[in-house]
Amino acid sequence: xxxxxxxxxxEVTEMGQEVTLRCKPISGHDYLFWYRQTMMRGLELxxxxxxxxxxxxxxxxxxxxxxxxxxxxxxxxxxxxxxxxDSAVYFCASSLGxxxxxxxxxxxxxxxxx
Amino acid sequence: GNSVTQMxxxxxxxxxxxxxxxxxxxxxxxxxxxxxxxxxxxxxxLLLKATKADDKGSNKGFEATYRKETTSFxxxxxxxxxxDSAVYFCALSDRxxxxxxxxxxxxxxxxxxP
Numbered sequence: 001x002x003x004x005x006x007x008x009x010x011e012v013t014e015m016g017q018e019v020t021l022r023c024k025p026i027s028g029h030d031y032l033f034w035y036r037q038t039m040m041r042g043l044e045l046x047x048x049x050x051x052x053x054x055x056x057x058x059x060x061x062x063x064x065x066x067x068x069x070x071x072x073x074x075x076x077x078x079x080x081x082x083x084x085x086d087s088a089v090y091f092c093a094s095s096l097g098x099x100x101x102x103x104x105x106x107x108x109x110x111x112x113x114x
Numbered sequence: 115g116n117s118v119t120q121m122x123x124x125x126x127x128x129x130x131x132x133x134x135x136x137x138x139x140x141x142x143x144x145x146x147x148x149x150x151x152x153x154x155x156x157x158x159x160l161l162l163k164a165t166k167a168d169d170k171g172s173n174k175g176f177e178a179t180y181r182k183e184t185t186s187f188x189x190x191x192x193x194x195x196x197x198d199s200a201v202y203f204c205a206l207s208d209r210x211x212x213x214x215x216x217x218x219x220x221x222x223x224x225x226x227x228p
Contacts, residue, residue: 004157031214033216042220042221043158043203043218043220043221045216045218050213050214055213056213056215091157091158093157093158095214097214098209098214099145099146099165099207099208099209099214099215100146100163100165100207101207101214102148102150102160102163102207103150103158103160103216104159104160105157105158105159106157107156107157108156108157
């Protein structure tokens with residue numbers, strides 16, 4: 001299996017622009033997680049899905065952030081409009097259901113908003 | 115709610131030194147426990163896990179034992195190498211409201227010097 005795939009790997013954009021991050025989970029996994037990592041705040045869970053349905057979005061920082069999972073093999077995280085404080089590495093992870101199963105992380109998207 | 119507390123870093127060791135990174139947790143149920151490792155520029159990856167009390171997880175010379183009585187899951191390695199330099203995350207996973215819920219610690223950076 002190719003693992004969790006994220007695109008793009010790097011994104012540089014100007015403040016006010018829309019940014020869309022993409023994720024393809026491991027086939028057969030029914031959980032998908034979006035995280036944000038910064039030096040100041042560490043690793044933060046933004047939102048997670050089970051069987052394509054959002055379960056907990058309490059970590060989404062504000063209305064500028066939205067996430068969708070239209071099918072089992074694709075998810076997007078959108079920021080509109082972007083701000084410099086959104087600069088971070090965004091990770092997508094997937095897992096099988098059940099507490100004993102580990103998460104598999106993608107390589108991340110490094111977002112820089114100027 | 116659930117929480118994971120791990121020792122603050124950075125931890126700096128000489129090659130071949132003994133490593134301990136402390137991790138304690140708070141959970142209402144019977145969680146599974148994990149250690150993840152993040153190498154520079156990469157996503158997190160599973161290092162080891164334990165799914166019930168007294169289980170020992172091990173991988174690549176690292177070990178951790180699930181201690182229910184002390185609610186701990188300390189990571190140990192007998193002889194570290196320069197290649198072990200990374201950030202280590204302790205995490206727990208359990209079921210909450212019918213869904214898998216994962217809680218990460220803040221991470222401990224390890225630097226091994228030759």
